[in-house]
Amino acid sequence: MKSLAFLVFIFLASTVAFAQGTVTGCKVSGGNLIYTSSTQYLLGVDLGGGLSLALGSYVYNLNPNISTNVSCTVSWASNVSVQSSGGCVYGSPSVSLPGLAAVCTNCVYGDLVTYTPTLQCNLDDYSWTFGAAASIFGIFVIRRRNKP
Numbered sequence: 001m002k003s004l005a006f007l008v009f010i011f012l013a014s015t016v017a018f019a020q021g022t023v024t025g026c027k028v029s030g031g032n033l034i035y036t037s038s039t040q041y042l043l044g045v046d047l048g049g050g051l052s053l054a055l056g057s058y059v060y061n062l063n064p065n066i067s068t069n070v071s072c073t074v075s076w077a078s079n080v081s082v083q084s085s086g087g088c089v090y091g092s093p094s095v096s097l098p099g100l101a102a103v104c105t106n107c108v109y110g111d112l113v114t115y116t117p118t119l120q121c122n123l124d125d126y127s128w129t130f131g132a133a134a135s136i137f138g139i140f141v142i143r144r145r146n147k148p
Contacts, residue, residue, distance in 0.1 A: 023117065026060035026088035026110040027080065032068040034077050034115060035060035035090045043101040045089065059104055060090040066117065077115035087112035 025034040038058040045057050068077045091107030 021116070022079070022114045024083070024112065024114050025066070025077070026090045027068075027082070027113045028090075029086070029109070029111055033065050034068065034080070034113060035062060035065050035110070037061045037064055039096075039098070039102075041096070041100060041102050045093070045101070045107070046103045047089070047105070047107055058088065059093060059102060059107060060088060060110070062090065062092060066115075068115075072119070075117045075119045078118040079114075079116045081114050083112045083114060085111050 023036070025036045026038070027034045038060045040058050045059055066075060066077050068080055070076055086109045088110050089104065089107045090110050091104055093102035093104040094106065096102035096104075
């Protein structure tokens with residue numbers, strides 16, 4: 001009975017651990033990459049040519065990123081919703097004072113989006129693994145009951 005309770009606990013804990021909510025990113029306009037990590041600059045970002053972002057603006061770093069292509073091996077973005085077209089900037093600042101200001105002449109405007117990180121696999125491909133695990137668990141239970 002304790003082992004059954006332990007298995008139920010492990011299942012619920014793993015379900016909660018992999019559940020993720022909606023997050024914000026910067027999507028390449030017309031592409032399938034979403035940049036997920038950003039740095040905030042309190043005094044703003046100069047994009048060259050007289051373009052400047054407002055105080056407290058973010059620049060999304062080129063790594064890490066997530067794709068909107070469906071995959072079973074890596075996390076992918078589902079439920080992508082555009083919050084504002086051209087509403088974010090991604091790239092690598094040429095000069096920056098971390099947290100204060102940056103000059104980013106090679107940065108590009110992207111679409112500010114919200115998305116849900118997803119990892120969905122077809123469990124039919126792994127049914128043999130579940131069957132083998134259940135068999136091994138059954139053998140241990142039978143062996144334990146047969147001991148004097």
